[in-house]
Amino acid sequence: MVFGATYACPSCRLRMARRDACPKCGGAVASLSDPSTRAAAAGGRAALPVASLAIGAATTALAAIGVARDMTALAASAGAVGLALAALVAWRDRRRTGAAQPLRVYAPEADEEGTTPDEVVGIARRATVAIESPLGGESCLAFGLRGAAVGGEVDDADGGDFDVVVSGGGVVMVSLEHAVLLPMDGDEPRTLPSGEEHRLESFLRERGLAASAPLTLAESRLGEGDTVRVVGRVRGAAVVAEGSKPRSRVLAGEPDAPLVVTVVARARA
Ligand SMILES: [Zn+2]
Known part of the structure; x- marks a missing residue:
């Protein structure tokens, strides 16, 4: 039983004590005291993947105004747009299916190896x-x-x-x-x-x-x-x-x- 598991990674459906990043996907962990995190955790109304969309849009804009002149930059911008599209599709699917899977509690194994607790x-x-x-x-x-x-x-x-x-x-x-x-x-x-x-x-x-x-x-x-x-x-x-x-x-x-x-x-x- 975990103390203070009031943070969540809504995409991994994991709830955990405060930490810097999700142990599964490495993404951001948000406090469930934030109503938008609670809504995303409940799965009723998934939050728009704003960060991915912003990166996609910014990269596309940079490419459009000629910053991305060589092929490497163009490929990177295509990748960013692809990621943004994937995030958007996942978001739309979550909205369509409504309820998400229940939240599971993340309890890391106690450290008993290599060190001396x-x-x-x-x-x-x-x-x-x-x-x-x-x-x-x-x-x-x-x-x-x-x-x-x-x-x-x-x-x-x-x-x-x-x-x-x-x-x-x-x-x-x-x-x-x-x-x-x-x-x-x-x-x-x-x-x-x-x-x-x-x-x-x-x-x-x-x-x-x-x-x-x-x-x-x-x-x-x-x-x-x-x-x-x-x-x-x-x-x-x-x-x-x-x-x-x-x-x-x-x-x-x-x-x-x-x-x-x-x-x-x-x-x-
Ligand atoms: Zn995660």
Whole structure:
């Protein structure tokens, strides 16, 4: 379950955490908070391939005014026009067929090769926010949901950066910017009671999905006091001040090597 997968490549039908380029096509990745990205992701009204058309038009214009005098430039301009036409045809087909394929969540494999990730095991402690899990309604530091909603797959997590108190009293802060939460045994699917869809509305909308009933999702929860294992990479020797208590280490992930959070044991009630 991926934290913050609120960006998408509409043409690859992939949803992902913030990153510079689509891992599949290398194209631009856009935030789903942008209505035009959401519309393109929903597939109802595909966006005009403006960039391709502009390149095609500009190249054609350059050729027309005589900039492209030799054959190489002419060939390049023909190629650009071809690309623009292909983009236009794809756009027209998407409009004609209407709905696009559902969005899939892109979850890069955790980096376990060639490098030595850092592992921390300890007790989870609130560092930023405590939130309410949307299905169980329980206070937690982070939660994950798996299943399907209108518009695509749900394989998502949300929460605030938290601390891990290791034995001996050291504290490591966990950054969830590029992170995944692994499901725990016993995270059974539950159906959101009818009329309670609003609890998931903003969470799903931020991900280009709709909260239509019935919503059946498996919920995972990381609670305060739970024992967690976090695998990522210690960032430098950063000291993050928390009042008079400095945190000596920050554990974080990267776009292609996300931090992995596993709940090892529940806190005793
Ligand atoms: Zn792509």
